[in-house]
Amino acid sequence: MANSVFSALGHPLRRQVMALLRKGPKTSGELAEAFDASWPTVSRHLNVLKEADMITAERQGTSILYRANTSVLEDAAASILALIGQDNGDDDDYKEAAE
Amino acid sequence: MANSVFSALGHPLRRQVMALLRKGPKTSGELAEAFDASWPTVSRHLNVLKEADMITAERQGTSILYRANTSVLEDAAASILALIGQDNGDDDDYKEAAE
DNA sequence: ATCAAAATTAGCGGTCAAGCTAATTAAGAA
DNA sequence: TTCTTAATTAGCTTGACCGCTAATTTTGAT
Numbered sequence A, B: 001m002a003n004s005v006f007s008a009l010g011h012p013l014r015r016q017v018m019a020l021l022r023k024g025p026k027t028s029g030e031l032a033e034a035f036d037a038s039w040p041t042v043s044r045h046l047n048v049l050k051e052a053d054m055i056t057a058e059r060q061g062t063s064i065l066y067r068a069n070t071s072v073l074e075d076a077a078a079s080i081l082a083l084i085g086q087d088n089g090d091d092d093d094y095k096e097a098a099e
Numbered sequence C: 001a002t003c004a005a006a007a008t009t010a011g012c013g014g015t016c017a018a019g020c021t022a023a024t025t026a027a028g029a030a
Numbered sequence D: 001t002t003c004t005t006a007a008t009t010a011g012c013t014t015g016a017c018c019g020c021t022a023a024t025t026t027t028g029a030t
Helices: A002-009 A012-022 A028-033 A039-051 A070-084 B002-009 B012-021 B028-033 B039-051 B070-084
Strands: A055-060 A063-068 B055-060 B063-068
Touching: A002 A012, A002 A039, A002 A070, A002 B002, A002 B012, A012 A039, A012 A055, A012 A063, A012 B002, A012 B070, A028 A039, A028 A063, A039 A055, A070 B012, A070 B070, B002 B012, B002 B039, B002 B070, B012 B039, B012 B055, B012 B063, B028 B039, B028 B063, B039 B055
Parallel strands: none
Antiparallel strands: A055 A063, B055 B063
């Protein structure tokens, strides 16, 4: 969902995780070592990304492999562009519409 | 900056404000009436958007006109696409890089 | 069964976001 | 000046987020 994806992107560490995963899957340990933050802290950020469906986790023996889910990011970019597109969505009243 | 833009997009009311402003400038009052939230609440959301440089405010007599700043959203969309692009940014170590 | 490594969960303290009502500023009209 | 309307700021409460250390789970090896 849009809320969780944009909120997840709001933290620089999480954007950097996505940038790292762009180049291929990585284990939690590899990701944790790439940052100054403690391992539990990185792990929690990974969980935020997973909740937003931006990454997938797969057990690989003793480690867990994370992969980026690029389609969610494509959708996010598209929804931003829709916000500034000229195609007219002509309703003006958002009362009761907020989640 | 990326942090504030994505965080701002994390709230549905703020995305809806941007969607409304896509169709032309509006006063704070017009925006406040479009939502269920109280006027002060909407006003604070507008301030978040302004801090993120996503809108501009201009006094117009007794009202204040808000306009969308589309270039910031274009940049945001581009930076998401960069996160999933194939062009190789070959550094793997984000230690000390987090803000 | 035991041990070590990988990773998450629990728990704590501090800060920040979100909503409201009430009070205050700013501008224009009478 | 005084009054009304537009909008923000102030103050408060609630809940979420962020970082850490310590404890727990899970897997695989001995």
